[in-house]
Amino acid sequence: MSKGNILVIDDEDIIRISCKRALMPEGFEVKTAQNGIEGLKMIGEEKFDVVLTDLKMPEIDGIEVLRLIKQRWAEIVVIIIIGYQTVDNAVKAIKLGAYDYIEKPFTPEGIVSVVCRALEDRKK
Amino acid sequence: MKVKKTFHSLTGKFILSIGALMIVGSAVFWYFLIYYEERGFIRNAEKYGYSFADVIRKSIRYGMLTFQPHLVQQTVEAIGSAEDVMRVRVFDCNSRVAYSSKKDEKGIVLDTAKSFCMDQYPKHTEIREALSYSDKKDRNGFKVLNMLTPIYNEPACYTSSCHVHRRGDSILGVIESDISLSVMDKTTKEHKIAMILFVFGFIIAISVVLCKILWNTVSVPISILTKGMAEIAAGNLNYTVKIDTKDEIGELAKSFNAMTVDLSKAKEKIIEWASTLEKKVNEKTEEIREAQAQLVHSEKLASLGRMAAGVAHEINSPLTGIVTFAHLLQKKFDAGTQEREDIDVIIDQANRCSNIIKGLLEFARASTADKTAVNINDILNSSLNIVRNKADFFNVKIVTNYEEQLYCVKADTSQLQQVFLNMIVNAGDAMDGKGTITVSTKNITENGGDFIEIEFRDTGSGITDKNLVKIFEPFFTTKPVGKGTGLGLAVSYGIIQEHGGNIFVKTKLGKGTSFFIKLPANKEVL
Numbered sequence: 213m214s215k216g217n218i219l220v221i222d223d224e225d226i227i228r229i230s231c232k233r234a235l236m237p238e239g240f241e242v243k244t245a246q247n248g249i250e251g252l253k254m255i256g257e258e259k260f261d262v263v264l265t266d267l268k269m270p271e272i273d274g275i276e277v278l279r280l281i282k283q284r285w286a287e288i289v290v291i292i293i294i295g296y297q298t299v300d301n302a303v304k305a306i307k308l309g310a311y312d313y314i315e316k317p318f319t320p321e322g323i324v325s326v327v328c329r330a331l332e333d334r335k336k
Numbered sequence: 337m338k339v340k341k342t343f344h345s346l347t348g349k350f351i352l353s354i355g356a357l358m359i360v361g362s363a364v365f366w367y368f369l370i371y372y373e374e375r376g377f378i379r380n381a382e383k384y385g386y387s388f389a390d391v392i393r394k395s396i397r398y399g400m401l402t403f404q405p406h407l408v409q410q411t412v413e414a415i416g417s418a419e420d421v422m423r424v425r426v427f428d429c430n431s432r433v434a435y436s437s438k439k440d441e442k443g444i445v446l447d448t449a450k451s452f453c454m455d456q457y458p459k460h461t462e463i464r465e466a467l468s469y470s471d472k473k474d475r476n477g478f479k480v481l482n483m484l485t486p487i488y489n490e491p492a493c494y495t496s497s498c499h500v501h502r503r504g505d506s507i508l509g510v511i512e513s514d515i516s517l518s519v520m521d522k523t524t525k526e527h528k529i530a531m532i533l534f535v536f537g538f539i540i541a542i543s544v545v546l547c548k549i550l551w552n553t554v555s556v557p558i559s560i561l562t563k564g565m566a567e568i569a570a571g572n573l574n575y576t577v578k579i580d581t582k583d584e585i586g587e588l589a590k591s592f593n594a595m596t597v598d599l600s601k602a603k604e605k606i607i608e609w610a611s612t613l614e615k616k617v618n619e620k621t622e623e624i625r626e627a628q629a630q631l632v633h634s635e636k637l638a639s640l641g642r643m644a645a646g647v648a649h650e651i652n653s654p655l656t657g658i659v660t661f662a663h664l665l666q667k668k669f670d671a672g673t674q675e676r677e678d679i680d681v682i683i684d685q686a687n688r689c690s691n692i693i694k695g696l697l698e699f700a701r702a703s704t705a706d707k708t709a710v711n712i713n714d715i716l717n718s719s720l721n722i723v724r725n726k727a728d729f730f731n732v733k734i735v736t737n738y739e740e741q742l743y744c745v746k747a748d749t750s751q752l753q754q755v756f757l758n759m760i761v762n763a764g765d766a767m768d769g770k771g772t773i774t775v776s777t778k779n780i781t782e783n784g785g786d787f788i789e790i791e792f793r794d795t796g797s798g799i800t801d802k803n804l805v806k807i808f809e810p811f812f813t814t815k816p817v818g819k820g821t822g823l824g825l826a827v828s829y830g831i832i833q834e835h836g837g838n839i840f841v842k843t844k845l846g847k848g849t850s851f852f853i854k855l856p857a858n859k860e861v862l
Contacts, residue, residue, distance in 0.1 A: 226657035317656040
């Protein structure tokens, strides 16, 4: 029984792989998508507890993905992955309903802890 | 050449024209004087001539009445021998010379007395004596007065015993006398010569006097003025002409001196303006150059910032990979093993990279400052409190010199604290942990705007010119590798720029460095 079903949306391989390798040993089911469209399609097909999405992506950016998720699947916890210079956008994202943000470069412990905290809060 | 010049000079012209006028005037005067004098002489001569004729007539009367031709001839000869009497003749009515001072003329018939005799005049007609100048001259070339005096018939004549004359005859004969006018001619000639000499003497004297007067009053002052003009034209504006007369030339000299003084002042002013202008132009040029340098510097830092942000963003993701996988590997090795130590090094270095990138992004990031009205003195105090307890500052004396009524500034407290800490830590590093750091604040009003200025002064080694131009560039550091990222001042610069302020440095090698931070302020005091 997995601790939770997690979707990572990022256009960069290394971030997707890093998230997968950090979270999977902790008992999470991790799926990845290369962009917003693919991610939203996957959310439509499968139930996710947590979505980790990058903010800066081609076509649909993280803010748009967040907005669409919150419109249709309000119960999904969304965590934003940001570069340092996009703190403003992170604040904007939280105002739109994101649970938290995590700054790149992050450590495995950092990402596991924020995901765990999000799921616990969700249960409450 | 000199003579020609003299004639062309003002004095020469004056003397020439005055001389010419005097010659003409004197000649006319002289002519009329001589003319009237001569006429006076002639009138006198005539008068004496009549008297002379009368004397002759009366002298020979007795001889005639007594019919003594011999006596008459003697009398005529005696009279004719007198000085200046050239000849005395007595004609009878047949124009025959009856008696003459020159004996050999007796008996000659001449036309001289014809007009008086020959019965052309009615009886008892008053006949005037005829008097004329003959064309003849005496042997010395003087004029001769020729007089013809009629001898009227009178009762004593026609009743005398000789019975020579008839009662009906009106004129019995004519006395002709020639008198030399040598005295008159000589006097006239002498007068003419004297007059000419006088006129010439007068002209020369007047010319000399006039020349002297004109020379002293006109020529000399004009030549002084001309010299003055030449001096002024040559640029010697301190030259003054020395003419103290009270006439028009003196006035001209005064005006000339006043003019040179004015010219001199004007020239000084122009020179002063020129130098001030040059100074101002230099100042402005310097200002523009500084502003341009500042602009270039800002642009350079801005583009460096953009590049740094791009690089940092791109590196962030691979760094995430490194950090994640290093951590995953770390768990697989027990502490104390070589592998674990190696992985720890990877993680440490990755963290260092992460810090560098954070600094870079701070330097380059868009403004997220949360600005509120703050008192800079308070922020400085809290920054100083942080460093005071650090070991690096144990031997550093910190002096504060705050403006108590400091204007308030709209700023992000944490960002400014970051800047101030940076300044203080850099100052400490510059002094190798030993010396004095003076932190001062003051209010400034500049170009109508209010500012506060913060100064961080250290007694460190100073900054070389070569380094001074680079200190705000990212990654520029003089600290040992690993001690400084070279981002502190770059980040500080970015933050102060975001706050609309300015940061600049004054340094003296071996004496120390001052960092000044100028921030726009409100006149309110918190």
